[in-house]
Amino acid sequence: MTDLSDNRLVKVFSELRAAGKKALVPFLTAGHPDLQTTEAILIDLERRGVRVAELGIPFSDPIADGPTIQASYTEALAAGVTSQAVLEMVRRWRAGGAGLALVAMVSYSIVFRCRPEVYLRSAADAGFDGLIIPDLPLEEAGNLEPLAAADGLANVMLIAPTTPPRRRVEIARHSRGFIYFISVAGITGERERLPEDTIRAVGELRRHTDTPVCVGFGISNPQMVAAVCEVADGAIVGSAIVRRISQHKDLPTDQLVAKVGEFVGGLLEPIA
Amino acid sequence: MPEEKASQARGGYFGPYGGRFVPETLMSALAQLEREYRAAMADEGFRAEFERCLREIAGRPSELYFARRLTEHVGGARIYLKREDMNHTGAHKINNTLGQALLALRMGKERVIAETGAGQHGVATAMAAAVFGLRCEVYMGTEDIRRQALNVFRMELMGARVVPVESGQRTLKDACNEALRDWMASVEHTHYIIGSVVGPAPYPEMVREFQSCIGREARRQMLEAEGRLPDLIVACVGGGSNAAGIFAPMIADEQVRMVGVEAGGRSMKLGDHAASLVAGEPGVLHGSLSYVLQDDEGQTAPVHSVSAGLDYPGVGPEHAYWKDIGRVTYTTCTDEQAIDALCLLARTEGIIPALESAHAVREAVRLAAEMEPDQIVLINLSGRGDKDCNEIAEILKRRETKES
Ligand SMILES: Cc1ncc(COP(=O)(O)O)c(C=O)c1O
Numbered sequence: 212m213t214d215l216s217d218n219r220l221v222k223v224f225s226e227l228r229a230a231g232k233k234a235l236v237p238f239l240t241a242g243h244p245d246l247q248t249t250e251a252i253l254i255d256l257e258r259r260g261v262r263v264a265e266l267g268i269p270f271s272d273p274i275a276d277g278p279t280i281q282a283s284y285t286e287a288l289a290a291g292v293t294s295q296a297v298l299e300m301v302r303r304w305r306a307g308g309a310g311l312a313l314v315a316m317v318s319y320s321i322v323f324r325c326r327p328e329v330y331l332r333s334a335a336d337a338g339f340d341g342l343i344i345p346d347l348p349l350e351e352a353g354n355l356e357p358l359a360a361a362d363g364l365a366n367v368m369l370i371a372p373t374t375p376p377r378r379r380v381e382i383a384r385h386s387r388g389f390i391y392f393i394s395v396a397g398i399t400g401e402r403e404r405l406p407e408d409t410i411r412a413v414g415e416l417r418r419h420t421d422t423p424v425c426v427g428f429g430i431s432n433p434q435m436v437a438a439v440c441e442v443a444d445g446a447i448v449g450s451a452i453v454r455r456i457s458q459h460k461d462l463p464t465d466q467l468v469a470k471v472g473e474f475v476g477g478l479l480e481p482i483a
Numbered sequence: 484m485p486e487e488k489a490s491q492a493r494g495g496y497f498g499p500y501g502g503r504f505v506p507e508t509l510m511s512a513l514a515q516l517e518r519e520y521r522a523a524m525a526d527e528g529f530r531a532e533f534e535r536c537l538r539e540i541a542g543r544p545s546e547l548y549f550a551r552r553l554t555e556h557v558g559g560a561r562i563y564l565k566r567e568d569m570n571h572t573g574a575h576k577i578n579n580t581l582g583q584a585l586l587a588l589r590m591g592k593e594r595v596i597a598e599t600g601a602g603q604h605g606v607a608t609a610m611a612a613a614v615f616g617l618r619c620e621v622y623m624g625t626e627d628i629r630r631q632a633l634n635v636f637r638m639e640l641m642g643a644r645v646v647p648v649e650s651g652q653r654t655l656k657d658a659c660n661e662a663l664r665d666w667m668a669s670v671e672h673t674h675y676i677i678g679s680v681v682g683p684a685p686y687p688e689m690v691r692e693f694q695s696c697i698g699r700e701a702r703r704q705m706l707e708a709e710g711r712l713p714d715l716i717v718a719c720v721g722g723g724s725n726a727a728g729i730f731a732p733m734i735a736d737e738q739v740r741m742v743g744v745e746a747g748g749r750s751m752k753l754g755d756h757a758a759s760l761v762a763g764e765p766g767v768l769h770g771s772l773s774y775v776l777q778d779d780e781g782q783t784a785p786v787h788s789v790s791a792g793l794d795y796p797g798v799g800p801e802h803a804y805w806k807d808i809g810r811v812t813y814t815t816c817t818d819e820q821a822i823d824a825l826c827l828l829a830r831t832e833g834i835i836p837a838l839e840s841a842h843a844v845r846e847a848v849r850l851a852a853e854m855e856p857d858q859i860v861l862i863n864l865s866g867r868g869d870k871d872c873n874e875i876a877e878i879l880k881r882r883e884t885k886e887s
Contacts, residue, residue: 271782272656272768274663275506281650294780319504320767324781346504346767371508373670382507396508397668 219340220312220365220388223262224423224444233482234445235436236425237452237475238265238316240283242292244460244467246300251464252456253304255472257311260479265343265447266301268294268317275345277400279450283457294321298337305338314341314367314388319351327355331362341365341388349382356385365389370416372396372408383420389444390424392416401450402429405438413442437481448478495684498807500800503683505663505770512670517685519590524692529585536581537696540614541570543578545697547704547861552831553848560854562847563713564864565701565729568836574866575697575725576607580676582693584611587674594618594673598662600627600655600721601792601839602634603866604678609643611676619643622661624653627791634870652785655721655795659769679722680799683770687799694728701861702732709859715740717847718863719839720760720813721792723799725865730811740812743802744846746788747815753778757786759798760806760813768797774806789818789878790838790871816842822878824848825868837866838875 215221227234237256241249249266256264267280269287276284294317301313315334322330322344334342342364347355352366359366365388370379373396383390394409395402405426413424426439427447439446452471459470495501503513523529537543546566554562567575580597587595595617599605605621612619621638625647628635635645651657666675680687680694705712712733718726720743733739748756756762759774766775768783776784776796788794805811816824821838824845829835836844843862851860868875 271651272660274660274769275508275667277664285650288782318767318781320775320777320783321781323765323767323772324777324779345506346770348503348505348507348510350510351502351504369507371506371510373508373511375511378511393508395668396670398664 238449497804568867698732746793
């Protein structure tokens with residue numbers, strides 16, 4: 212068992228905290244529009260100052276995802292992207308010297324099918340630092356926690372607006388790397404504003420845990436990033452980025468990478 | 484009750500199957516549902532009200548019918564039909580929707596949602612919502628909307644809104660995804676009435692309990708009619724609710740053989756059928772661990788069946804358990820065989836079964852033919868075929884043109 216003190220995700224957040232800084236956590240669908248582009252975007256994001264990113268592993272039935280991310284998964288699968296190919300891409304990218312902390316967002320359907328011990332070992336070997344398994348709640352995560360720890364992977368757990376107060380503290384106790392605080396009851400997708408409750412709830416949660424808290428679902432512009440980072444350690448932005456990639460997917464790779472980079476650059480400004 | 488022992492759900496698990504693999508957002512609603520469900524089942528008042536609804540609204544008990552001409556035609560075991568097709572709204576689905584609608588009322592939720600394939604569960608949900616004054620939205624794949632136009636119209640007549648689902652293969656699995664997504668955002672005031680013994684705990688156990696009126700009645704009716712239990716029970720298996728409903732109350736009666744029939748579709752090539760238990764492997768879909776049709780990486784496979792209600796890549800976790808312990812045997816029936824069986828029952832008994840139920844008829848007829856005349860086969864005739872008539876007419880027309 213390890214205490215994850217060597218884990219990149221853990222290190223990044225403690226460095227940020229020490230420096231009084233916040234994290235912007237961009238989400239990309241792996242292989243959307245193709246794996247080479249995903250790799251190029253990751254490299255560009257790191258160059259722009261991103262320290263942590265999330266990589267969605269395409270799945271046929273993502274029940275927590277809204278239309279934008281669903282469509283990106285469907286397209287990636289139709290183009291033949293497999294979770295094995297995603298691992299290969301991550302391995303290549305790491306070998307190129309990438310220092311980002313990278314977290315896989317992956318359905319338990321995929322993890323289970325591959326066998327949890329095998330999937331986790333290959334994810335760690337490829338260069339992932341953590342996992343978010345959105346359909347593996349606390350009660351079902353018991354077997355996975357020691358496996359993740361043994362492979363030096365942070366198992367990031369989620370708290371929802373519907374999670375009762377005591378359960379929030381319990382989830383926080385089990386979550387590694389950071390705690391994923393879902394800002395709205397519902398699916399992923401861009402929203403205009405953050406619910407007022409979110410800010411208050413994150414503040415409340417932070418009184419009970421030292422683990423960093425990142426807020427996600429619905430965050431779509433620099434103002435929302437700024438608001439979230441008043442109380443949280445980081446803001447996760449998914450659909451707003453994936454939508455831009457969809458919009459510009461027919462551009463040559465370098466131009467697509469630049470478009471995404473510009474948007475993420477804007478999101479980074481309030482926390483620079 | 485004897486069935487409790489054989490299939491008790493331990494913390495939402497049936498052996499290694501079941502569980503609650505859903506996003507955190509739904510966990511507190513499932514906990515509430517579990518609490519309310521247990522409290523309701525322990526509450527005499529609730530049970531009496533459920534019984535009353537089954538009697539006065541669904542028209543239970545459903546008949547146990549000796550199929551004399553079918554038996555003569557087959558020339559083997561005596562064939563009985565449990566006539567779930569004679570329930571109000573035309574299928575067994577109403578047993579479950581009445582139970583869950585009563586629970587929704589008990590939980591103070593004013594809106595219900597459902598997924599539907601054949602439309603029978605959607606119709607039964609729309610009906611229950613109308614009776615109890617609940618708002619109702621039903622998710623349905625556009626391919627099923629095409630195949631089951633009559634049921635779409637029925638739902639709308641009863642005040643439900645049918646929400647077309649365009650994602651994936653546009654059938655039952657995709658409707659399920661959309662209903663779950665709706666529930667993620669509406670969970671505070673909405674109850675999701677799942678239509679089969681699938682989904683996260685407590686759904687598989689709860690739906691089985693609400694459907695168990697089928698098997699309890701059949702058990703009593705068989706004893707009255709023949710003085711003994713059947714040698715064999717046959718039911719079709721989509722998600723597995725009509726099968727679980729007739730099997731569970733006799734699962735502890737070891738002398739009763741049980742066969743579940745899955746959709747064999749066009750062939751046994753992945754993508755051509757919907758036989759999760761026969762051809763699938765353990766996996767996670769829609770919140771529970773059970774047999775799933777999927778590829779090597781855990782992506783859900785496309786499925787096919789002529790019957791929209793069986794066109795589903797997963798199956799209830801308790802069936803997975805029954806399969807593994809060898810208590811129930813699972814087999815398949817092809818599209819063509821189901822259509823032939825439907826025509827056979829129509830001609831011999833004047834009963835047009837649902838295409839789903841026709842799968843059970845076909846397998847029962849095949850097995851009965853090899854049995855002795857003093858043996859008894861019981862078929863769960865889960866629904867009636869009115870909804871399928873357009874589809875069947877087209878298929879028969881195509882057959883004719885092929886032959887000529
Ligand atoms: C008449 C009928 N039988 C069977 C089924 C399959 O469901 P289950 O396996 O849950 O009984 C359906 C589903 O729509 C149906 O309408």
